[in-house]
Amino acid sequence: MADALLQVAGLSKRFGGIVASDAIDLDVVPGELHAVIGPNGAGKTTLIAQLTGQLHADSGTIRFAESDITKMPMYERSLIGLARSFQITSLFLDLTVLENVLLAVQAHAGHSFRFWSDARSDAALREPAMAALARVGLADRALQRASALSHGEHRQIELAMALAGKPRMLLLDEPMAGMGPDESARMVAMLRELKGGLTILLVEHDMEAVFALADRITVLVYGRVIASGRPEEIRANAEVRRAYLGEGDWERAHAR
Template identity: 55%
Template sequence: MTDTVLEVKDICKSFGALQASRNISLDLRPGEIHAIIGPNGAGKSTLIGQICGTLRPDAGSVTLRGEDVTHLPTRARARKGLGRTFQISSLAMEDTVLQNAVLGALGASGRPWRFRSTALSDKALRETAEEALTRVGLQDHARHRTAELSHGRRRQLEVAVALTLKPKVLVMDEPMAGLGAEGSKLLTGFLDQLRHEAPILLVEHDMDAVFSLADRISVLVYGEVIATGSVDEIRANPVVREAYLGDEA
């Protein structure tokens, strides 16, 4: 399809006798937030790993902006515009907020990591980092140690690091995890604006956020997509209600 920025087609992945991904197909369109939901153990993390390059699928393909990236490593996909935030923080806790953002910009530049020691003095990298921090509201925390940030602000920083890539697509793995109601509300508002710059594939358990943000939802159960549709279609789907949503619909 020419109007997709990310397409997963017939992805399969097994770990011994366990089939974690069973012929999964889905796509992401410009300006869209496409949410992936499902119970624990459904295969969401395995799917994200295959999309982002940390896992190699046994079969199927991943296409980014019309280019087959199935066999490219993670960094190569990132340089082509695939940004990612993680379920478990990957930040350098002893570094400052600005240092984390600069390191993100360094990774996006494709320059070798031995350049790290002088990265903070590089004007272009600092400007990229500072712009990303401003966008997520962390400009006043730039010199703080990351370990001193609240959980919610660390989530904001993870988004800022992803933004230093100037991504064309964002894959977000449970960005609302651990946030309170106010933090979730703020991040939801930011992602709603961000979708027009970089469409978002969103893995999330916070159903209030999913129902508020998603243009489409795919439901993953036992490694299979059992339904894809709008919020109203997914809420009304009896198979989805039985398998996952229950009273949350």
């Protein structure tokens, strides 16, 4: 697809004898929410790690906004608009909620060799940070220490941090992981609001959420793409059914 924002072609990664990514092709077009699903061990996290630059691929290319970013280091990818949220919450727990988001804004506000003026009262940082916190509904918790908030709220901070950098694309690595049903529902509602305005690649275990949100779905099994298409196509795909045979998630999501 020529107009894809993110284009992955032939991406491969092996760890010893294990093929974690096996010639993965993936296109994400601007404005869509593209979900990547797959059973445990399918290589979803490896894929995300390669997209963010945490891992480097053995072969294949990653193009983002028409430029080759296959070998670009992690921090530069973030600066050109590829934001990620972590599967395992990875915040600055001993800093305040606001400081967490301030740092995310600051990362995109030029170099930080500014030694003198107070960063916390700097409107150029504070206003976008507060706006992002308001967007995820955490504005009133801004001055609390991040460690004092609940798991679900941590995911909201993650999202606020991803949004704070005004990214062109969000990589969400299991944003619903470890959430209760209420928190999940809130996250789904929040993602639905973000969708359309933002291109999102969503890696998620929660099938219900995936089928409720995704415009297109790619299914990974043993590091290989076995199907890619609209939700109803994926739902009807025999190979996907086989891959998920016996997995409770799948049955629950399609029992309705």
